[in-house]
Amino acid sequence: DTVKSLGIPIYHDADWRLAILQPAPPQPSEEHNDELTKDTKTDPPSQPTQKRKTLSEEGLRLSGRQIAESVSSETTQEPTPDARETKMDYPPEYLVTALVPTYNSERFMQGLLEDLESQTIADRMEIVIVDTDSPTNEKAIVQEFQQHHDNIVYVQVSKRENSHAALNRCLRLAKGKYVTLACTDDRHKSDAYERMVAVLESKPDIGLVYANCYVTMGENETFREHTRAGAYCWIDFDRLRLLHGCFMGPQPMWRRSLHEKYGYFDENIIQPGDWDLWLRFAEGETFLHIDEFLGLYLYSPDSREHREPELSQHETELVRQRYMPRETELREREQRALLKQPAQSGIMAIVVRSTASHERVENCVEQLSRYSPTSEELFVKVVKAHADLAENELGVNVSPKSLTVLEALNQGTAWEAKYVLLISPDVDLTEGVVDALLTVAESDDSIAAVGPTSNAAPAPQRVESRDVEPESEPQKNLTSPPAPLLQGEEREPTSRVSLDFEIDSKWEEVSYLGGFCLLLKSRAIQQVGGLDESLSLNDALWQLYTRLRTSKYKLACAQEVYVLHAKLTNEEGANYDELTAAEIEMNANAKRLYESGDVQGAERMFKRAIQMNPNFVEPYNNLAVLYWQEGQTGAALYKLTEALQVDANDVGAVVNYGLICKELAAPDIAQQIFEAFLQRNPDATEVRELLEN
Numbered sequence: 001d002t003v004k005s006l007g008i009p010i011y012h013d014a015d016w017r018l019a020i021l022q023p024a025p026p027q028p029s030e031e032h033n034d035e036l037t038k039d040t041k042t043d044p045p046s047q048p049t050q051k052r053k054t055l056s057e058e059g060l061r062l063s064g065r066q067i068a069e070s071v072s073s074e075t076t077q078e079p080t081p082d083a084r085e086t087k088m089d090y091p092p093e094y095l096v097t098a099l100v101p102t103y104n105s106e107r108f109m110q111g112l113l114e115d116l117e118s119q120t121i122a123d124r125m126e127i128v129i130v131d132t133d134s135p136t137n138e139k140a141i142v143q144e145f146q147q148h149h150d151n152i153v154y155v156q157v158s159k160r161e162n163s164h165a166a167l168n169r170c171l172r173l174a175k176g177k178y179v180t181l182a183c184t185d186d187r188h189k190s191d192a193y194e195r196m197v198a199v200l201e202s203k204p205d206i207g208l209v210y211a212n213c214y215v216t217m218g219e220n221e222t223f224r225e226h227t228r229a230g231a232y233c234w235i236d237f238d239r240l241r242l243l244h245g246c247f248m249g250p251q252p253m254w255r256r257s258l259h260e261k262y263g264y265f266d267e268n269i270i271q272p273g274d275w276d277l278w279l280r281f282a283e284g285e286t287f288l289h290i291d292e293f294l295g296l297y298l299y300s301p302d303s304r305e306h307r308e309p310e311l312s313q314h315e316t317e318l319v320r321q322r323y324m325p326r327e328t329e330l331r332e333r334e335q336r337a338l339l340k341q342p343a344q345s346g347i348m349a350i351v352v353r354s355t356a357s358h359e360r361v362e363n364c365v366e367q368l369s370r371y372s373p374t375s376e377e378l379f380v381k382v383v384k385a386h387a388d389l390a391e392n393e394l395g396v397n398v399s400p401k402s403l404t405v406l407e408a409l410n411q412g413t414a415w416e417a418k419y420v421l422l423i424s425p426d427v428d429l430t431e432g433v434v435d436a437l438l439t440v441a442e443s444d445d446s447i448a449a450v451g452p453t454s455n456a457a458p459a460p461q462r463v464e465s466r467d468v469e470p471e472s473e474p475q476k477n478l479t480s481p482p483a484p485l486l487q488g489e490e491r492e493p494t495s496r497v498s499l500d501f502e503i504d505s506k507w508e509e510v511s512y513l514g515g516f517c518l519l520l521k522s523r524a525i526q527q528v529g530g531l532d533e534s535l536s537l538n539d540a541l542w543q544l545y546t547r548l549r550t551s552k553y554k555l556a557c558a559q560e561v562y563v564l565h566a567k568l569t570n571e572e573g574a575n576y577d578e579l580t581a582a583e584i585e586m587n588a589n590a591k592r593l594y595e596s597g598d599v600q601g602a603e604r605m606f607k608r609a610i611q612m613n614p615n616f617v618e619p620y621n622n623l624a625v626l627y628w629q630e631g632q633t634g635a636a637l638y639k640l641t642e643a644l645q646v647d648a649n650d651v652g653a654v655v656n657y658g659l660i661c662k663e664l665a666a667p668d669i670a671q672q673i674f675e676a677f678l679q680r681n682p683d684a685t686e687v688r689e690l691l692e693n
Contacts (some may be wrong), residue, residue: 094151095124096193096253097176101166102129105184106136111220112184113145113152120191122151127182128173130166131156164265164273171259180253181274185298186213188251189223192294195396196253199290202392203402204362205351205382207285208254208278210234210247213295223296232297236399237287240330243323246275248287251295258285271312272319279323286381291399343522347378347434348417350408352424352515352537354385360425367429373438379417383408385537406533406540413522413530420525422518427454428564436561437519440507448524448553449545451513456565456645460510460669461557507556511549511666515541517563524553538634542664587619594626602626617647624656636660649681658690 098116102109116127129152131138142154153173157166171179178200180193192211199209214223215230234247241247262280265273278287349368353361365380372378383403384391391398403411405422412420419441421434433452440450453463515537525531528547531540545555590605603626609619620643628636637660643653654677658670674691678684 093124094126094176095121095178095197097126097128097170097174097179097256098182098193099167099170099174099179100127100129100182100184101132101163101170102138102184103132103134103160103163103166104136105134106138106141108184108220109138109141110145111187111222112182113141113149115187115222116182117145117149118190119188120194121197125193126151126153126174126176128153128170129155130169130173132161132166133157133159162267162270164269165267168264168267171256171264174256176256178253179256181251183250185219185300186250187221187223187226187296189294192223192251193253195292195294195394196290198392198394199288199396199398200253200255201358202353202361203288203382203398204358204365205286205380206288207258207281208248208252208287209290209398210249210252210287211290211292211294213249213251213297214293215297215299217299219298221296226296229299231293234289236289239282240327240334242279242282243320243327243330246272246278248274248278249295250297252278252287254281269315269319271308271315275316276319276322279319283326289399291397343415343417345376346417347373347376347419347421347438347519348408348412349378349380349421349423350405350412351380351382352385352405352422353382353402354389364423364425364427364429368423368434371429371431371434373435375435376418376438378421378434381408381412404533405537406531406535409520409525410530410533413520413525418522420520420522422515422520424516426565427517430563433517433561433563434519437517437558440556440558440561441519441521443507444554444556446552446554447507447556448521448548449513450507450519450556450558452517452558452561452563454514454516454563454565457514457516457641460508460512460672461514463562506560507558509554510557511555511661511669512542512545513555513557516565524548524551527551528553536632536634538638539632542634546665587616587622590619591622594622599626599630615646617643617650617653620646621650621653621656624653628656628660633660633664649677651681651684651686654687655690658687 100112113127116122116125119125129138129142131142131154133156139154139156142152146152146154155169155173157169161169167181178197180196182188196209196211200206212234213232214226214228215232216226217229218227221227232249234249235241258281262277262283264277266276267273269276281287351361351364351368361382365382368378368380381403383405385405387404391402409420409422419438421437423429437450437452441447451457451461453461455463518541525544528544528551531544533540535543548555586605586609590602590609593605594602603623606619606623606626609616610623620639624636624639624643627633627639637657640653640657640660643650644657647653654673658673661667661670661673671691674687677687678691681687
């Protein structure tokens with residue numbers, strides 16, 4: 001009723017916006033006001049021509065930047081030399097650039113700049129304003145703000161241009177890692193940009209994010225204080241539905257780097273030019289819906305969109321005709337998903353996000369893009385190591401939620417791609433690695449999975465380190481069986497000798513492959529029933545490998561392919577060459593707790609001993625025994641792998657690793673470990689007896 005009484009239309013699928021315009025939700029209560037930065041009140045919308053106070057009259061004191069000179073606008077395909085000259089040196093740390101095309105918007109400009117400069121990340125934000133020969137005096141307001149803020153760029157062109165031409169000028173001047181539309185009459189929640197950036201930073205496979213927004217009919221109102229007339233609750237991203245209408249809303253944020261691949265706004269389109277660009281982005285990028293209200297949209301019956309409905313309909317149809325040929329392909333892909341039919345081509349790269357930094361995850365995605373194979377199209381998806389991992393640091397309510405790694409593996413092998421590449425952000429990819437793994441997989445129909453060699457890997461894949469030593473946080477993993485031996489306080493001198501194996505062929509059949517860099521053949525994985533999502537990743541892989549071997553499939557280690565794990569260091573960069581009495585005592589106390597039956601207390605103390613000194617091998621081995629006896633097979637093997645990375649000559653870790661492999665019907669791995677150990681330690685009687693037996 002509120003919507004009807006105000007005369008605001010509800011958009012349907014036939015129009016170029018797809019949204020639900022709902023009656024006004026409740027206004028934010030006072031108890032939530034402390035979450036928002038207080039907005040400066042603007043003049044009442046009923047008096048748009050009233051002279052505004054200047055910043056100096058308001059008593060604000062900040063730094064300034066000079067206003068740009070006017071430039072010509074014969075073309076915007078490339079910035080004119082004059083336009084480039086107006087751009088000053090910018091701080092390289094800008095996270096976001098707000099793109100502001102302006103024409104006849106003097107009455108909105110102060111409110112907009114106050115809104116943007118009150119963003120919680122305003123100190124990491126750039127504002128680029130392009131004035132397309134406006135008849136009103138936006139320049140004076142901008143110039144006043146520039147005297148107090150050094151993050152505002154202003155360009156005035158001498159000829160009227162449409163908004164998309166002006167946006168292209170803004171984009172070519174922008175320095176931010178991300179860019180966002182900032183129409184002069186729209187407003188934002190004070191942490192809107194921070195929350196959108198948080199999602200893009202934590203999900204480098206996402207190209208664009210968009211959020212819900214409230215609707216008002218009152219000019220120059222703020223997100224905090226406005227007369228709400230309705231709300232746009234956008235749908236989740238769907239490529240097929242995007243072909244029929246735009247639902248990104250008026251304030252999306254996207255990666256500026258996308259323009260290098262997909263180009264800029266089409267300046268020949270007057271109205272739905274943003275929809276045209278989003279459709280281009282969607283050819284190869286995934287968008288994400290932030291299911292929160294982060295913006296305020298001014299509904300104006302006088303806008304060009306509403307004044308010229310015939311032009312809007314005509315251009316909408318032109319855009320549809322441009323992209324509708326893709327509908328058949330997308331529907332076939334959707335049908336495969338419904339029927340769980342394996343794809344006949346493509347590689348789905350799954351980057352597992354756990355404790356790795358945003359920079360590592362982002363770098364991994366960038367490497368995959370740069371070194372993608374020549375024979376298959378590669379798609380990238382960033383997933384969570386486990387369900388309890390937060391979507392991002394701010395807990396932004398994104399929709400849909402990220403998949404866990406096992407969900408993504410099953411989905412990928414079921415219908416998304418011919419191959420699925422599982423990869424850790426701690427792995428440094430080089431050119432040709434994915435192609436080489438693919439070549440091995442294609443060389444034999446019976447090969448179901450391929451992995452490379454590495455400096456930090458399970459025994460069959462481990463080779464001598466090449467210049468750099470491992471880095472990565474182990475993941476917790478689970479399954480079951482009986483018991484090896486606990487190590488005591490006695491400690492032999494440690495060394496950093498690597499396990500090495502003779503490389504005499506392009507690939508070698510093995511019983512186990514690590515999940516740090518693993519290429520899976522979808523057809524084979526589906527034939528044996530996929531992965532058990534109730535298990536941890538390592539245990540699910542162990543179970544999968546058993547079923548694959550039973551079905552006569554092979555696991556291949558590509559002996560001529562090598563990937564590097566970055567170096568393991570503690571946060572402070574301390575040297576861990578020497579043990580202290582405290583570290584030895586910590587391990588001894590943990591052992592006593594375990595023997596007394598306090599398993600959780602022992603686990604915490606063993607981990608603390610490792611944190612105190614990551615080169616202390618005994619707690620790794622003791623944790624492995626604890627995990628094994630608690631039925632957590634995958635976690636036990638991972639800890640023993642870490643123990644051997646710390647000291648490849650540690651008898652306890654070698655014996656325990658071999659015994660577990662023997663129990664798990666993988667004697668070839670046990671044999672490799674024992675033989676490699678005896679080459680370096682020929683007098684190790686216990687290991688020799690185990691090998692002979």
